Amino acid sequence: MGPAKFFRKYSRVLVLTFMSLLLVVFLIEPVLTYARRTEHHDRVLGEAFGQRLSVSQVNEAGNEMRVAGMFGFNVQPLLIGADDLDANLHAYLLVEEARRMGITVAHSDVQELLRQRQIGDEMLDAVRKRTGRSLSSIYDCIGRYIAALQAFEHQAYGVAQSLPRAEEVYQAQLQHADVRLSVLDARAFMSRVPEPSEQELSEYFEAAKNRRTQHSDDRLEFGYHMMNRARIEYLTIDPAKLEGRVVASLRESAAYFERHKDFYIRTLLGPQAATQPASSITFESLPQAARDRIREDRTKVKLGEEAQRLMNDVHDYADRAWRDQPRDEQGYRQPPPAEQTLSFKDVREHFAAQTPIEYGETDLIELRMLQSMPGLGTASYLVGRQTMSVWMLTARTKGLYQPERNETMPLLVVGEPGPVMVDHRPDPTDPRQRIPYQAYVFRVVEIVPEGPPRSIEEVRGRLVAEWRLTRAFELARAAAEKLAEQARGVGLEAAVQQSVELLATLEAAEPARLGTKLHSDWPEPLIKPYREALGPFAEKAFSRVTTVLQELNIPVERLPEAVFGLSYTTGDSQPAHRVVVQAAPRSFNWVVAELVQVDPIYRGEFEARLPQLLTAAEQRGMEELYRGWFNPQNVKLRAGLKRTDQNGQ
Structure with missing residues (x-):
């Protein structure tokens, strides 16, 4: 079946593949990464589908899916993994599974699909140049991606519309409960927790230094195990600060127009010009306003080119003491004598008179945080087919990384200038493409490998705050349970009014509610005053699928189950009011909920909505199948994966 027919008939499946924020837990790095392809990467990973499996095989599969991703296809479900190798393995198993099912997609079908998506030769050529692949290889990449989806589609045939499932959907989504809610934020109780003694803190x-933060269903459990950390410094030139010094010539502008003639004829000259032969339209024949626009676009590109040229000079100057240094047995450069090395501040001063060079330095931070830095975080460096970002290169610093034999990718040591990294911006002539813009030179000046903090002093401030918070959370639990016990007898509203001590605690804590967060990773404080959050208040449209309380914008995933569970309790010994206490540890809250009533379900309304419910039920079944099919553990089980390498799970 050709993709055109496939995409029309099975659009419900393809809709699922674009639900990445909903369904995919692990996201691939936004900068396309290409795993290394050298002969030492033929080491054996293990066995899958009863056959030997090597690193080069899985890396090529991952590369192929990333090529498909360059055309806007959502390849994230095929690239799920904790690191590049794990993601590539996931891709290989899915693609190989489709091949073994006999699913193939012809080049002609791929070409038809690209035409439907309005992807032309210009974009194909750009990907071909960027990856070094032939058009035939690119079509193979896209074809294998489609084949993997078709393998899932074959399983989706078994998902049919079901009346019982429609009833479940109706009950889950449309049956509402009348509830009264009181929310207690643990931070409101911190003033009642004294500072810890040194022994308590120690x-x-x-107990917590070797674990990561992982709150349980009803308890806060902070952890202080740290990932690899580094402090880097960098130099850059903002191309915008070269404006006035760099202007595209008329000759450059004319050449730029010729390279992007179709775009400018379509956007600047209107439909009448589109009927003329393109060869008859020259830069000189354009209206002055059009020539000015083209020259402005070419100047923007030239600003980035000039900034990169200057940063190349900066790099050569900063690297001059390093470039001829011999390498050790692992492939790392040996540092030159200290008196020969230059600080980046010295380098900046050397160029400051002639260029608007800027210096920056980070704190000692986890490598993942480098990705969120504007500009520098998205800057990259192309090595063969692989695009490497600053955090990826930093991760290859001696002391953080163990190279393999015959390593060919860049390696760094502390103090060594890295290669020129370039941030990209949208191309003025095609927003789907990105062109070089701002260049950076960076170096790592300090590293701390993954592990517990080096000392208690390194995390003392956070440690004290979270020690107090865990105890405040227990005080909030006790207050919530006391409130609930009262509410079971007199109702939640009366119980709140009678809780004089609790009201006083919340009133006293209110001035600190919107103060400075004690730690950046903590959730935001309640958006309403503590007393107002205590309510009780009614949550509109509270259902079995409620995950966030709209009144306060806090997550409460388990609350609906607890509240609706109250509707099943029967017997003479039941309290006058149905009340439950539920923790919301992700926001440091406790919720006391009183169930007033569950709205009844009417058969007539159900039958009136049945067509939509059947569709929703089918979609729900599809989502469940989708999650299960692309779940990495399930994929490995289907493939019979047996890892034999030392990093295998």
Whole structure:
């Protein structure tokens, strides 16, 4: 079946593949990464589908899916993994599974699909140049991506419309409950928790230093195990600061027009010009306003080119003491004598008189945080087919990374200038393409490998705050349970009014509610005053699928189950009011909920909505199948994967 017919008939499946924010837990790095392809990467990973499996095989599969991703296809479900190798393995298993099912997609079908998506030769040529692949290879990449989706589609045939499932959907989505809610934020109780003694703090540190933060259903459990960290410094030139010094010539502008003639004829000259032969339209024949626009676009591109040229000079100057240094047995450069090395501040001063060069330095941060830095975080460096970002290169610093034999990708040591990294911006003539813009030179000046903090002093401020918060959370639990016990007898509203001590605690804590967060990773404080959050208040449209309380914007995934569970309790010994206490640890809250009533379900309304419910039920079944099909553990089980390498799970 050709993709045109496939995409029309099975659009419900393809809709799922674009639900990445909903369904995909692990996201691939936004900068396309290409795993290394050298002979030492033929080391054996293990066995899959009863056959030997090597690193080069799985890396090529991952590369192929990333090529498909360059055309706007959502390849994230095929690239799920904790790191590049794991994601590539996931892609290989899915693609190989489709091949073994006999699913193939012809080049002609791929070409038809690209035409439907209005992807022309210009974009194909750009990807071909960027990746070094032939058009035939690119079509193979896209074809294998489609084949993997078709393998899932074959399973989707079994998902049919079901009346029982429609009833479940109706009940889950449309049956509402009348509830009264009181929310207690643990931070409101922190003033009642004294500072820890040194012994208490030391014991808490020892218990938590080797774990990561992982709150349970009803308890806060902070952790202080740290990932690889680094401090870097960098130099850059903002191309915008070269404006006035760099202007595209008329000759450059004319050449730029010729390279992008179709775009400018379509956008600047209107439909009448589109009927003329393109060869008859020259830069000189254009209206002055059009020539000015083209020259402006070419100047923007030239600003980036000039900034990169200057940063190349900066790099050569900063790297001059390093470039001829011999390498050790692992492939790392040996540092030159200290007196020969230049600080980046010295380098900046050397160029400051002639260029608007800027210096920056980070704190000692986890490598993942480098990705969020504007400009520098998205700057990249192309090595063969692989695009490497600053955090990826930093991760290859000696002391953080163990190279393989015959390593060919860049390696760094502390103090060594890295290669020129370039941030890209949208192409003025095609927003789908990105062109070089701002260049950076960086170096790592300090590293700390993954592990517990080096000392208690390194995390003392956070440690004290979270020690107090865990105890405040327990105080909030006790207050919530006391409130709930009262509410079971007199109702939640009366119980709140009678809780004089609790009201006083919340009133006293209110001035600090909107103060500075004690730690950046903590959730935002309640958007309403503590007393107002205590309510009780009614949550509109509270259903079995409610995950966030709209009144306060806090997550409460388990609350609906607890509240609707109250509707099943029967017997003479039941309290006068149905009340439950539920923790919301992700926001440091406790919720006391009183169930007033569950709205009844009417058969007539159900039958009136049945067509939509059947469709929703089918979609729900499809989502469940989708999650299961692309789940990495399930994929490995289907393939019979057996890892034999030392990093295998």
